[in-house]
Amino acid sequence: MKPVDIYFLHHSGFILELEKTILVFDYFQDPENRLDEVLAHRDKNLYFFVSHVHGDHFNPSIRHFEKRAKGYFLHRDCRLNLDDRHLLHEMEVGDRLKAGPLSVHMYGSTDAGGSYMVETEGLRIFHAGDLNWWHWAGERDEDNRDARDAFFRELSRIKEKKVDIALLPVDARQQVAREWGVKQFLRHFSAHLLIPMHAFGQRWAPSYEFHWLFPDQDIWIPEKDGDHVGRIL
Template identity: 35%
Template sequence: MKLTYIYHSGFFLEMERVDLLFDYYQGELPDRDRERPLVVFASHRHPDHFSRKIFKLADDYSRVYYVLSDDISKSQVPPALRERCFFVGPHEDVRPEIPGVDMRIRTLESNDEGVAFIVETEGKKIYHAGDLNNWWWDDGTPEDRDLEARYRAELQRIDGENFDVAFVPVDPRITGWWKGMEDFLDHCSGDVLVPIHGFGDHSMPARLRSRMERKGNEENKKKLLDVEHPGQQWEL
């Protein structure tokens, strides 16, 4: 697999036979084989996760398909592309009909908007959280505790699972910026851990790595990607 960081929560993952694009709304896409199938995921309608510009990809790529959270209005989709779109809600388990692609998609319910994705294809399992996170804003207000409880309840649904790649929010704006990743690792594991939702603040992976070091979490520290700049690529 080859992974490219686009911006914020947007990442491009090249598999052996299919390419996956998650939560793209701005930034430059890598050069790719335009004959390969491309599956574009949008976890919810927030403008930092979804833009109608994703539909312009069909101008250049004939084999592009879309998996969209059902909080995104179908009216956003150009009529000519609606048969290539699959809308999913929370707690679904679907196998979209994409020619030449065998793919299973499960969803969790975000405690903000939309869904988180679990994508299985080519023997790999990928988790993209979207806006499902421990949104601990204000040092433990009742709202914070409710968001935390809802987050942990969703993680319980995938308790014990391992992911080849896991995209987990590490948001610099919130007081408990590390909580989402630590809760995730209390329930699941990932061969590669990718901090997302940084709004261009590329200090967050180093801050998380430092926290892991202080806690003696050497195993997960080695799995953490240092997301430093748009266009950065990794061979996984």
């Protein structure tokens, strides 16, 4: 069993603190200064992951943590200026690499950039970035069908069928289609802990149908920026 502390930064940004490692995904804003707080009291290897260049997922200010960081993993559409270029790992969809204690595989997206499957310390973590079933009311049926097909195509490429932590978009703007992506993910993969992100509005309250389909699913839904939860996985 592995302990993990999880901190919600903002939007799709999270800190995952493991026994020896701190992983930071899609740092955009940190209104509660959680990262500074964690780093002030820890001496652990620090790694950053950026799924794509959109401003709500990528903030170049992460370079200010360079003296503490052991590595930065970014999709190639991002540009980050570091003094030590050896810390920078630019990735494209399909790339796999090992860096220190990490095994990192970049899977695809249904928007910009990619998604991350990270394995370290006996845990497997999937951060979807903007990989989702993006169905929008008012869009042409043809466009929504293409978006659906693209989502299922990307899911079919993910080889790991079990993950310990899955961070997935559950976007309020999609209204009735809000849960479509997360439901399909859980039909194809098992996740010990599900964490919704990319809310863009009202906090997700899983529907009756969701609870009926996945009655035993462990879910952590952050209520506000800076929220924290601890788990043994």
